[in-house]
Amino acid sequence: MRGARERATIPARARARKASPTSTPRVRNVRGADWQGAAERVTGGSRRTAARPRCPAMPEDVVRREPEGDEASERTRVPLAGGLERLLAVEPEEHALRRLLGALAEVVPAIDSVALLVREADRLELVAAVGLDEGAPAAIAAGLAAEVADSGTLRTTGRPGSPFPPGTRHGAGAPLLACAAPGALLAGTRGEEPLDADALLLLRVAAERAARTIDRARFARAQEDARETLRRAEGDLENRRRTVDFILGVVGHDLRNPLGAIHMSAALLHRKGALEGWQARAIERMRSSAGRMGRIIQDLLSYTRTRLGNGIPINPCPASFDAIARKVVDELRAVNSDRAIEIAVHGDPAGEWDPDRLEQVASNLVSNAIDHGDPAVPVRVEVDGDDAERLLLHVRNGGPGIPAEVLSHLFEPFARGPDEKSRKASGLGLGLYISRQIVRGHGGEVEASSHDGETIVTVHLPRRCVARPTA
Incomplete structure (x- = not known):
């Protein structure tokens, strides 16, 4: 995933707007109550929130324009419940990032481009994108993405610049919270108005899903790397065991004949040497020790036969x-x-x-x-x-x-x-x-x-x- 870039082109959408050129929009900070009100609009005013994800209050620099009269167009309306359902339906699996970004662009018509960046060393690398130009940079070190990744809070700005294509008027970024690597999910619009509270909520949900997908992919790679390391270690260990077993077999075989000569000589002296006292006792200890060594060597030979796959000979x-x-x-x-x-x-x-x-x-x-x-x-x-x-x-x-x-x-x-x-x-x-x-x-x-x-x-x-x- 690192360094990989996924791009797609968003289908053209209607750009018609009914905003009066003389009207002056009112702008205010979005608080937690506004998020709650956004959710209530799709449930007919009901205050029940069990069917939607809970979201904390937005930071101070997130702004939302309150349209006046019939100023809101189809492009700026976000079907919140349907959008949440669509985003949550994207499973955090391989190749899911592009589908997730595409789903976000589809459920929020105002979004023209989406970019997912993850920090690698001192820069943010682009890992998935929808609606960016072919010449968009593969990595950036500053700008909106860096501010979001470093602060861990949602940010919006006008004229966001890179990596958005020219003509992008407003941008927003949500951090990848609870992710092993810091990052940001950015969304840009060419519209005159910034993304509203509903769109920002969906952006944060998409960022959370992207963080889960990235972490799952990292864990899967780490698990596979661990398995491969274990396989190599087991292979090396088995090779060393077979080498040791082979050496034991050779040594045991080569020691058997000289040890047999020692044992036979000691037995012969014990029976016919006419030895007495300490000499007889010394010869008996020599014969007993040689016998014990012979049994150890026989055990080694039996062991190497089984370890090398030959098995112990059985003659019933x-x-x-x-x-x-x-x-x-x-x-x-x-x-x-x-x-x-x-x-x-x-x-x-x-x-x-x-x-x-x-x-x-x-x-x-x-x-x-x-x-x-x-x-x-x-x-x-x-x-x-x-x-x-x-x-x-x-x-x-x-x-x-x-x-x-x-x-x-x-x-x-x-x-x-x-x-x-x-x-x-x-x-x-x-x-x-x-x-x-x-x-x-x-x-x-x-x-x-x-x-x-x-x-x-x-x-x-x-x-x-x-x-x-x-x-």
């Missing part, structure tokens, strides 16, 4: 979840001898799944319950095979619970609870994310809830894996 075969769960519980009991881990299995635990991947899921969920649960409360693992179509795995632990703001993104990558520094935590925060990806790879889902001092993670698995084997 007949399996029993009873055996999977008991193996995981036995291993974790050995590592966490100070913690109570209970397991209960009921119903049919058989299905067609990838047992290695589901063992990884169960190990992640139970380890997480051990790390973040209350040590005084046993961790309970329940395998529910009562449903013929699906199997449920529940992992329960006691404790203060998980806040709602943490629970909502618990299964996101690198997610950590608010107590990560105060409790034992291992790994990178990828265990729950990888577990969810594995479960979804089987066609199932995993969810968590926390209330009444207990946190429950539930895995829903179909009896038969819907995923195809992946090489």
Whole structure:
């Protein structure tokens, strides 16, 4: 809209006048009572004003000529009610400014030209016009428009000058109130008489509608700019994430082989090195640390597969979840001898799944319950095979619970609870994310809830894996 100019030619109107050349018109200031009287003329003298917009009193420099006798011509009469209805019918939408200005010129026959100007820096730019010459300036810095925009009040003047065409005898301007950018709506007439109070009222209504249209257009552009900025930021973020994921995958893959050699060497020394005392303990710590590092690298590789769109390979075969769960519980009991881990299995635990991947899921969920649960409360693992179509795995632990703001993104990558520094935590925060990806790879889902001092993670698995084997 900025700098855009819209022009139209007003159809020729009758210029006949009956004013006596010898009569001397009386001129007086227009006050609020005169505005009220103008509205009453179109309602048959009724003082009810609910159907018309309320307008404040006009400023001191707005003048109105009182015609004497039959001096008023058809050109100077303004059908106020119809004019208001016509202006209010112009919706504040795109390309509405020209229609609004054209409507004002049509409902006020005395108006020969209309111009809408909006301030940009130190000048007022013409954004829409009706009845101006082709050579009218695109921007002005002074004159009636600047006075109206700076003062915020309605003004009238004789010989208004630019941007009106030559021959314009009287001009009036209404400010764009409540608009983000100051501006003015100007109307000019070639008639001998200035615009009367009814015409000025319609000018102010048109200015208010123009301000709404301009603000709506500005807000729409700002909203679209914000959306575009957000789209670009999201695109950049996704590109960076994919780059980081790719680097993690390369690093994890390259570290796996040398770390495997360290782990095997430590295991060999532990079994056949005939080491005792501090040497045996050092080798055992080395072997345990290498194993933990190996699990972290495996998590990184699984994460990068899902982030790069390859997914975690799932190779289903007949399996029993009873055996999977008991193996995981036995291993974790050995590592966490100070913690109570209970397991209960009921119903049919058989299905067609990838047992290695589901063992990884169960190990992640139970380890997480051990790390973040209350040590005084046993961790309970329940395998529910009562449903013929699906199997449920529940992992329960006691404790203060998980806040709602943490629970909502618990299964996101690198997610950590608010107590990560105060409790034992291992790994990178990828265990729950990888577990969810594995479960979804089987066609199932995993969810968590926390209330009444207990946190429950539930895995829903179909009896038969819907995923195809992946090489």
